[in-house]
Every structure is written in structure tokens, then in C-alpha cells.
Amino acid sequence: MTQPSEGPAATGVPTCYRHPDRETWIRCQRCDRPICPDCMRDAAVGFQCPSCVHQGNKGSRQNRAMYGGERSADPRLTSYVLIALNAVVWLAITATGGARSKLADLLALSPTGRCVSESLPGQYYPDIHASGLCEAGTSGDGLWQAGVADGAWWQLVTSTFTHVEIWHVAMNMFALFLFGPALEGILGRARFLAVYLVSGLAASVMVLWLSASDGSTVGASGALFGLLGALLVTANKARLNSQWLVQNLVLGVIVTVVGWQMISWQGHLGGFLGGAAAAAVIAYAPRKRRTTIQWGGLAVLTVVLVWLALVRIAQLG
Known part of the structure; x- marks a missing residue:
């Protein structure tokens, strides 16, 4: 020196x-x-x-996630909360009658209202025969179950947290336990939760458009396919090995195809596309004003999904 x-x-x-x-x-x-x-x-x-060193330390990425979000101290926490919420809803449905539970009918996604059988859970009357069964004051077997087109708009969200059978909630929560912490570790808590909710909404909108209008759909699998889609997008952006993700996606597709009569492929497809789109907004946002662009893009995506739901509701009504 x-x-x-x-x-x-x-x-x-x-x-x-x-x-x-x-x-x-x-x-x-x-x-x-x-x-x-x-x-x-x-x-x-x-x-x-x-x-410059001081300025660089102020903007240090040590507390930032990969795409700008605040790094979660415990990436498992949000998934645990979501798992607990799903479990509480399942317990409430089980305690109030399981397949006969009116709570399940209230939370499940039904594009249009339908007249269900009070004595035979899972059975319903076609509209052409149900007009007298579900009218107020009648003594028939029918109970009216409101759908989204009747004003039960909350079903677009609540159906994602609703399960009736124990095997259904157990399988979905195990998948959330696997995929959730991995994605939260990449995106941070707020962005992870946004992707999860957008995926669930996208799944519901796809069900609204492509499923039978008098059907009923429950389950978190649409949102879980969204997490899988988001993981694939972020892994591809970061050029990480995504072989295990592709393997899980192939397995999910096989299960969906094999069980297509009782599994909502519409929800799986919609959730996957919604999660991939939400993750793309986050991962490919330019660094300049990244946070504003990310949240603005997610807001636009949500508005588009709501608009699609409103268009379909108008058609069904």
C-alpha cells in the first residue's frame, strides 16, 4: 500500500x-x-x-426470495395454515352429515342451482321434473341447492377448500405438503398465496365453462395443479432440474384420465393454466418496478378470470 x-x-x-x-x-x-x-x-x-458498498447492502437480496418477494422465515407455514383450514372445513362437513351435509352443498361449486334429493344423497332431480318438488311449502323430497348462476358466487372460492371424503382431503393435503413449501421458498409468502388463490379461481372458472351445468365440484386439486404449473414455470426460468416436477405432472394427468368420471379434469386443467400464468407474471417481470408489475399483472389476471366467470354466469342465467 x-x-x-x-x-x-x-x-x-x-x-x-x-x-x-x-x-x-x-x-x-x-x-x-x-x-x-x-x-x-x-x-x-x-x-x-x-x-457503493453501503448502498448495495441496503438493497441486499439476502432477505429477498428469488423473484423479489420477502423470503419466508419458515416456507412451510402458509401450507400448514391452508392444510388446517381444509381440515377444519372437512371436519365441519363430516360433523353435519358428510355427504348429506347442507354445509357441503353451500360450499361446493355448482354452476346452476339444482333440486337435490333429501333422502338420497348425491341424487338430484332434472329441472324438467323438479319444478314442483323444490317449491316452498311443498312436501316433496327435493331440496333446492343454489348455484353460482343463482347468486352463490362464493362457491368459486369456497369449493377449493371443501372436501367430503377423507381420502380426498388426505391426498390433496399430502400434495400441498409436498409442493407448497417448495414454491413458497421460491416466491415468498405473499406471492405464493396469490398463486394458490389465483389457481383455485382459475380452476373454478374452467369448471364453470366446461363442466355440466347441473354438476357439483369440490376439492383443492385445481389449486394444487396450479402450484405444480407454477413450479414448472419458475424452475424453467431459473434453469433448474424439473424432472421430478414433470414426473408428478405426468402422474397427475394419468390419475385424472383414469378417474375422469369422478375427477374434475376441468378443474385440474384450469388450475394448472392459472398457476402457470400467475407464476409467469411473477418470474418474468422486469427488475425495474418489478413489484408493481407483478402485483399489477396478478390483478389483471384476476380481473380477467372474474370477467370470464361473469360472462358464463350470464349465459347460464
Whole structure:
């Protein structure tokens, strides 16, 4: 190291911006200001000045997730809360009658209202025969179950948290336990939850458009396919090995095809596309104003899904 000069620097020779009496030919790699040996700070390439190091520390990514979100202290927490919420709803449905539960009818996604049989759970009367059975004051076997087109708009969201059979909730929550923490670790808590909810809404909208209008759909699998789609998008963006994700997707498709008569392929497809779209908004947002673009893009995606639901509701009505 050179010793600092005692007098003023020679004319035309650069001097340290923090010590004007010290000559130097070294410049900060970030701001290009001249710095003396005492002000040099090691950087990945060359040296930086103390001011740039301080500024870099303020914007450090050590507490940021991969795509700008705040890193979760425990990436499992949100998934645990979602699992608990699904379990509570399942317990409430089980305690109020299981397949006969009116709570399940209230929360399940039904595109249009239908007249269900009170004595035979799972059975319903075609509209052409049900007009008298579900009218107020009649003594028939029919009970009217409202659908989205009748104003039960909440079903677009609540159906994602609704399960009747124990095997259904157990399988879905196991999948959430596997995929949820992995995605939250990548996106951060707020963005992970946004992807989950957007995926669930996209699944419901696809069911609304492509499923039988008098059917009923429950389950978190649409949102879970959304998490899988989001993981594939983020892994591809980061150029990570996604073989295990592809294997799980293939397995999910096989299960859906084999059980198509009792499994909502519409919900799975809608959730996958919704989750992939939401993740693409987050992962491919430019760094400049990234947070604003991410949340604005997610808001636009949500508005589009709501608009599609309203269009379909108008058709069904």
C-alpha cells in the first residue's frame, strides 16, 4: 500500500473522492469515482467505494426470495395454515352429515342451482321434473341447492377448500405438503398465496365453462395443479432440474384420465393454466418496478378470470 501524501495532489492526477489529498488511479467499479487504498473494498470484480458498498447492502437480496418477494422465515407455514383450514372445513362437513351435509352443498361449486334429493344423497332431480318438488311449502323430497348462476358466487372460492371424503382431503393435503413449501421458498409468502388463490379461481372458472351445468365440484386439486404449473414455470426460468416436477405432472394427468368420471379434469386443467400464468407474471417481470408489475399483472389476471366467470354466469342465467 502507498503512503498518503502530506501535501495537495499534483495537478491533473486523480484524487480520492473521500480524501482529496491522496493521489490514486484506482476507481470504484460501480460509480467510477477514484478511491484510495484505504477506501477500497473488495468486490466480485475489482473494488468498490464505501458508499457503493453501503448502498448495495441496503438493497441486499439476502432477505429477498428469488423473484423479489420477502423470503419466508419458515416456507412451510402458509401450507400448514391452508392444510388446517381444509381440515377444519372437512371436519365441519363430516360433523353435519358428510355427504348429506347442507354445509357441503353451500360450499361446493355448482354452476346452476339444482333440486337435490333429501333422502338420497348425491341424487338430484332434472329441472324438467323438479319444478314442483323444490317449491316452498311443498312436501316433496327435493331440496333446492343454489348455484353460482343463482347468486352463490362464493362457491368459486369456497369449493377449493371443501372436501367430503377423507381420502380426498388426505391426498390433496399430502400434495400441498409436498409442493407448497417448495414454491413458497421460491416466491415468498405473499406471492405464493396469490398463486394458490389465483389457481383455485382459475380452476373454478374452467369448471364453470366446461363442466355440466347441473354438476357439483369440490376439492383443492385445481389449486394444487396450479402450484405444480407454477413450479414448472419458475424452475424453467431459473434453469433448474424439473424432472421430478414433470414426473408428478405426468402422474397427475394419468390419475385424472383414469378417474375422469369422478375427477374434475376441468378443474385440474384450469388450475394448472392459472398457476402457470400467475407464476409467469411473477418470474418474468422486469427488475425495474418489478413489484408493481407483478402485483399489477396478478390483478389483471384476476380481473380477467372474474370477467370470464361473469360472462358464463350470464349465459347460464
